[in-house]
Amino acid sequence: MGPRSRGDSGVSEYRATRLPMIEARGITRRYGRVTAVQNLDLMVPAGVVCGLLGPNGAGKTTTIRMVTGMLPPDQGTLEVRGHPMPQERRQALARLGYLPESAPSNPEMRVIEYLRFRGDLLGLDRADRHRSVAAALEACDLGGVERRLVGQLSKGFRQRVGLAAALLGDPELLVLDEPTVGLDPRQLRDFRALIRRLAEERTILISSHIMQEIEAVADRVVLMHQGRKVADDTIESFRQAGEQGGRTIARVEVPGSDDPATAVREATRTVLEGVGEVRIETVSPRVARLEIPGTDRTTELGRALASARLIALRLDFERPGIEDVFLDLLERDADSDTETEVAS
Known part of the structure; x- marks a missing residue:
């Protein structure tokens, strides 16, 4: 993703403008004859936790892969931190931290060795790497296990190691793909608290198929179904919609x-x-x-x-819960698909 330096002031200057951290207009991505994401508009303001919510196969991971530069859109325009993708991919991703669903790690490495290795891959110089690794260990509460082998850690701690790696270089934008899959209730609680703490200083795009996980941490929700955006609003607005119903x-x-x-x-x-x-x-x-x-x-x-x-x-x-609101929206979208098929 290109070298990172804590001395790069572009992040704070960009954040101060309050421009969208992510802005997609009409992006579409196909795999052969299958359309994974269709005509998606997505706007994530700086300083917001935005949740991508939807059932499996809704297009969440494909959307995240486009945002992180792993896949180019087949149609539409996409900007990350004001940089058009993929033309300015290197600049766009210079301050982006990414945690995929299966957090990559080397089980034979000690935690601190793995983080130093990831810092080297990012091009951090020795001093910046030392500061960044120390900050990531502290942010993710890993100080007590930094000398342990990654492969000996619980699922929850391995997720924290993956998140710590995503924090190296002090990114302002974090992209997390299904980060709570496989965590037990206590690990879920701790991970949610960690995300909320990190959100105080960063913009976060997080995906999940579990409504409660998005509701627990997000300010804004984009509901997806079969590659399309079904709804896009604040958590509070969805709650008020529930009261109306x-x-x-x-x-x-x-x-x-x-x-x-x-x-x-x-x-x-x-x-x-x-x-x-x-x-x-x-x-x-x-x-x-x-x-x-x-x-x-x-x-x-x-x-x-x-x-x-x-x-x-x-x-x-x-009062219906927010989950009922989301389920109702998904059912309406499914009914709309059925009516379209019958009409055609």
Whole structure:
């Protein structure tokens, strides 16, 4: 990826501009007749943790290979740190650290020997290599195992060694492909904390097929399916979308009524105005069940029931998780594909 030097101030100057660290417009990559990535637009601002999320085969790894210069796009334009790829690949990758899904390492080397070896491959001079290796060991909490053979380490520590190697030369952009695969729950927790800590000073592009891993560390999510971008927004926006898709549920007792469903409908008329697909049904003598789709209406509904002297046996809001939002988006995209095939 070209020599690196801690004295290169281009990174901080570029970061200060707040320009996109990665900007792809309409990139496509094919393997023979198979289109792995199709017409993808991707913008990752400096200082952001962006997650590529999608099932296996969605195109995440191919996208990462294009970003890291391993594959050129067949179509479209791609810039990394303001440098067009692949024309200025060397400059673009000078401050990019990459951790592939299977972290490369030499099991017969000691951790510190392996990191020094990787520093030599990057072209770091002796002084820079010494500083960079020390900083990477500290950042990845490897000080206690630096003299151990890589092959004797647990999966979690081997991943840390791979991440430490990606940090050599002090890159401002980290690209991590499925970095948590194979980690146990404790290793997952520790690795997430490490990523969040590194994100304080770097831009990170991370891929995973596990929603919880992306939600735990990312600011922004790009959801991919069958090589296409399905959604692109902040984690917070996806959470708010989940709230929009929630439902307010009430179980109401109506004393002295033979038709509790009608009584509840009359009492909540102002609350239900303009709301579609409301369900009100009698579930037992003097008890009705009410379900309102959308945002949380428990407060206004409770007031309306109290005003009508009806008794709320149950009144709460069910909020779908962010995972439900992503799954719904994927199902809609799959349904769209089916409809397109039928139409053609």
